[in-house]
Amino acid sequence: MQGPRGSPLKLTEEANQEALRRILTGEPILIDVVPAAQVIPDLADHVILHAGPPISWEEMCGPMRGAVTGIAVFEGWAKDLDDAANKAIVGSFAFHPNHHFGAVGPMTGLTTRSQPLIVVENSAFGNRAYCTINEGLGKVMRFGGNDAEVLNRLRWIREVLGPALGRALRELGGVPLKPLIARGLTMGDEMHQRNVACSSLFLRQLAPALARTSKSKDELVACLEFIGRNDQFFLNIAMATGKALTDPARDLEGCSVVTAMSRNGTDFGIRVSGTGDRWFTAPVEMPVGIYFPGFSERDANPDMGDSAIVETIGLGAFAMAAAPAVIAYVGAGRAAEAAAFTRSMAEIVVGSNPAWVIPALDFAGVPTGIDLRLVVETGLAPTINTGIAHREPGIGQVGAGIVKAPLACFEQALVAFAETMDIE
Amino acid sequence: MSVIVNEVRRATYFDSMVLMRISRQIAGLPGVEEAGLFIGTPANKDILREAGILGPDGDKAESGDLILALRATDNVAGEAALVEARRLLDQPRISGPSSSRVGSSRTIRAAVHAMPNANLALISVPGHFAAAEARKALRCGLHVMIFSDNVPVEEEAALKRDARDLGLLVMGPDCGTSIVAGLPLGFANVVRRGEIGIIGASGTGIQEVSCLIARGGGGISHAIGTGGRDLQAQIGGITTLMAIDALDADEETEHIVLISKPPAASIVKLVVDRVAKSSKSFTICFLGAQDFALPANARSAPTLKAAAEIGLGRSLSEDQLKPPPMRSDRGKLVRGLFAGGTLCAEAQIVFRQAHLSVASNEPVPGAAPLHGRKGGHVMMDLGHDEFTRGRPHPIIEPAMRESALTEAVRDPQIGVILLDIILGYGAHLDPAGHVAGVLTGSDGGPLVIASVVGTDGDPQPRADQVRTLSAAGVIVAASGADAAEMAIRAIGTCDP
Amino acid sequence: METTHHTEPNNLLAAPPRVVNVGLELFAVNLVSQGAEVVHVQWRPPAGGISHLIGLLEKLRS
Numbered sequence: 013m014q015g016p017r018g019s020p021l022k023l024t025e026e027a028n029q030e031a032l033r034r035i036l037t038g039e040p041i042l043i044d045v046v047p048a049a050q051v052i053p054d055l056a057d058h059v060i061l062h063a064g065p066p067i068s069w070e071e072m073c074g075p076m077r078g079a080v081t082g083i084a085v086f087e088g089w090a091k092d093l094d095d096a097a098n099k100a101i102v103g104s105f106a107f108h109p110n111h112h113f114g115a116v117g118p119m120t121g122l123t124t125r126s127q128p129l130i131v132v133e134n135s136a137f138g139n140r141a142y143c144t145i146n147e148g149l150g151k152v153m154r155f156g157g158n159d160a161e162v163l164n165r166l167r168w169i170r171e172v173l174g175p176a177l178g179r180a181l182r183e184l185g186g187v188p189l190k191p192l193i194a195r196g197l198t199m200g201d202e203m204h205q206r207n208v209a210c211s212s213l214f215l216r217q218l219a220p221a222l223a224r225t226s227k228s229k230d231e232l233v234a235c236l237e238f239i240g241r242n243d244q245f246f247l248n249i250a251m252a253t254g255k256a257l258t259d260p261a262r263d264l265e266g267c268s269v270v271t272a273m274s275r276n277g278t279d280f281g282i283r284v285s286g287t288g289d290r291w292f293t294a295p296v297e298m299p300v301g302i303y304f305p306g307f308s309e310r311d312a313n314p315d316m317g318d319s320a321i322v323e324t325i326g327l328g329a330f331a332m333a334a335a336p337a338v339i340a341y342v343g344a345g346r347a348a349e350a351a352a353f354t355r356s357m358a359e360i361v362v363g364s365n366p367a368w369v370i371p372a373l374d375f376a377g378v379p380t381g382i383d384l385r386l387v388v389e390t391g392l393a394p395t396i397n398t399g400i401a402h403r404e405p406g407i408g409q410v411g412a413g414i415v416k417a418p419l420a421c422f423e424q425a426l427v428a429f430a431e432t433m434d435i436e
Numbered sequence: 437m438s439v440i441v442n443e444v445r446r447a448t449y450f451d452s453m454v455l456m457r458i459s460r461q462i463a464g465l466p467g468v469e470e471a472g473l474f475i476g477t478p479a480n481k482d483i484l485r486e487a488g489i490l491g492p493d494g495d496k497a498e499s500g501d502l503i504l505a506l507r508a509t510d511n512v513a514g515e516a517a518l519v520e521a522r523r524l525l526d527q528p529r530i531s532g533p534s535s536s537r538v539g540s541s542r543t544i545r546a547a548v549h550a551m552p553n554a555n556l557a558l559i560s561v562p563g564h565f566a567a568a569e570a571r572k573a574l575r576c577g578l579h580v581m582i583f584s585d586n587v588p589v590e591e592e593a594a595l596k597r598d599a600r601d602l603g604l605l606v607m608g609p610d611c612g613t614s615i616v617a618g619l620p621l622g623f624a625n626v627v628r629r630g631e632i633g634i635i636g637a638s639g640t641g642i643q644e645v646s647c648l649i650a651r652g653g654g655g656i657s658h659a660i661g662t663g664g665r666d667l668q669a670q671i672g673g674i675t676t677l678m679a680i681d682a683l684d685a686d687e688e689t690e691h692i693v694l695i696s697k698p699p700a701a702s703i704v705k706l707v708v709d710r711v712a713k714s715s716k717s718f719t720i721c722f723l724g725a726q727d728f729a730l731p732a733n734a735r736s737a738p739t740l741k742a743a744a745e746i747g748l749g750r751s752l753s754e755d756q757l758k759p760p761p762m763r764s765d766r767g768k769l770v771r772g773l774f775a776g777g778t779l780c781a782e783a784q785i786v787f788r789q790a791h792l793s794v795a796s797n798e799p800v801p802g803a804a805p806l807h808g809r810k811g812g813h814v815m816m817d818l819g820h821d822e823f824t825r826g827r828p829h830p831i832i833e834p835a836m837r838e839s840a841l842t843e844a845v846r847d848p849q850i851g852v853i854l855l856d857i858i859l860g861y862g863a864h865l866d867p868a869g870h871v872a873g874v875l876t877g878s879d880g881g882p883l884v885i886a887s888v889v890g891t892d893g894d895p896q897p898r899a900d901q902v903r904t905l906s907a908a909g910v911i912v913a914a915s916g917a918d919a920a921e922m923a924i925r926a927i928g929t930c931d932p
Numbered sequence: 933m934e935t936t937h938h939t940e941p942n943n944l945l946a947a948p949p950r951v952v953n954v955g956l957e958l959f960a961v962n963l964v965s966q967g968a969e970v971v972h973v974q975w976r977p978p979a980g981g982i983s984h985l986i987g988l989l990e991k992l993r994s
Contacts, residue, residue: 426985500979547952554951554952555944558955616945616949657945862958
């Protein structure tokens, strides 16, 4: 069926190669940390960005609501959590996906005007992407935590850590992230569930600049301790990197490459280059994994977070062969299964990334550029490594495991994608 | 009052052999009248419908779903059987040591990526999907062998035309046997390499001729299966003609044997014209057909044995073995129970050459169809669709022939039973043992004459299988044609 | 990332084939036991067997 643009196959193959080229030639640099309103002017009062595709207060899961009420108090839009909840019910807040404003956020992923945001610039294409700073492990807002401890920590991040990081990064001239991630891959990280190597490399690079630009020794100590005890500190940087690398590949005619995968605790959403900004959504699936002592599947919240952007650029579960230790989180499995995940994901992508190689797979590049057509054809849904939140707000992480993107998203997307090519 | 129980598992796929094994286990449970586990393709739903076990749930299943269907004497038995079926499906699959050495992928594309020098796809998926998979293989530059049957003939025609444009060979659909550069593919035997090439529309035909040649001291360069319909007008012999081109150009090959059922006159001409252009010598075995014009470089052979003999250039040792006389208290009818359709056809041809009446469920020209006939010699093709839909083929599972064999042994009208025992890769590992087991304690029964299609190099060495049969009182003939001739000698030449 | 290349039928016959086995695992197991080079495809019906999706995929590949 040859339209005026030539054969559908040829159009898509060429568009996909271009999308892959753009992703692979991106140059992500961590250049700054600044207050959100400075880089996202639309972030007025009462505007709350969240993880995942669009969602209303009524549809939100427990942790998301917990985070919303918490952030409303933090920003001074409500007196207390109950007041915040009432205001949410009557529609006082405007909710939007992070993705609609060039941002991403892990788990509940709330982004509001006064929070400091990591700024990653893709110097090859000039675009930027943003993410909040990782709060650390335990009882934190991204798992729905909203008590005084959580809000005080956010205040310290806003007033001390954020500005300190900003000064250090500006003094350093930015941190190139592509080589740092490449090193992390050779050290057992996959940049979603496991970030300890990258977090350490990052701190090593930044520490002297932090020391030089610090306002006081106490401040320096606090910052170093905060970053140093958070194995997942680099996650948020990896996420902003993911968005910075995929954004130039958006909106290519006839292109079947997936440009975003994201969840809001209720729905899983994907975006495909050739169908522009349309979200294709389906109910999220439950993660399968192992639970911390005292917790079980009964306690698990459905899948949540923009962190699947990491799999969208070939890391996370796609690079699991680099991080066999992650298999321990998935339950009793053999280290060789980690490689099987990567090989499986290689069946649904356009190509691989020569800059990010996995030694255990004979230095094969991570599988990159999820092809919508291949997902539908093979029935192999992208696999995502994820933390598991407690379904009640404010309790925190209760486990870790893997989750699949729902095939329904891709099936819907295929129909819409075919329509853009006048095919039914 | 029997109950029909169906359960559908969405988007679930299992290998048809695994499903058949589980089906038979379930069918054997107490209170279960009939059971079948099938992928929900239209063809499979027909099978379940005809077996009277397709309910409304199963009917709604799509081609990617798995249907568990059964009929039981009551709800309790039905539920218990369903529970057991689920348990068997969910069991972890046991991977043998050899299967763990096979690299695996989910797509042909990934497989070619893993093995860039791949040059052949062997496709054995449900027929509904086979042509699409073959196309994917062709797009990756692979030749294709399609074992699957139930591929619509229009799809076969389109596929072969497209493959021809790419210079790629499509062997099949319904191609059970090929041997390429000494490698047995599908259901095939281990035969010596040599200078005789075979092009065959029939798997068991290829097996018999290749084994006879090997046992006769010759060797096979390549055996190319074309699928059963290649020489029908709608296909026009595309694969046959390409195979002739290939063997013509192949240095190893000096003589080519063509095996098929008699094609339509126009196709015969097409083939014969092409043969005439070759510089090599040909043996054309259009089973049973002899009246067609032959070019100078070709001879015709009416039987598989004759084809092997012409290929070898000498007659295969005439079977000196005289069968023991039949018991006088038995009838003089011959009942052939064949797993190989072409061997069934050959036996009919031998009988017709001897001017004996014969009937079959797959009659050759001159033989009669089965229905309505009472008495007379009968040759049954137990590998035909009517017996194998939803059941394992008797070559894989000799038990499929067991009830027909037992019935024939007990029938006082039957004086001789003819059997083919087919060996090689893919075949049951001890078909002779199974036959011997059925025949134990049947002294006073009919003479049993068997041909054994195989070689000593097969996974079930022919000499061992022959020994097992002989020890059970079976008379082993040197070929299928010899077995049929021996049966004729045994009953005398009286037309019953 | 699909490549097509024209292969003369003679290339098939030049050496024992390197096989991509799609379907019955038995065939792959037999080939391995004969020392053949084979990759097994753990086949599943495309698009979960949903015919209108299969149709779209076919047209998108035209």
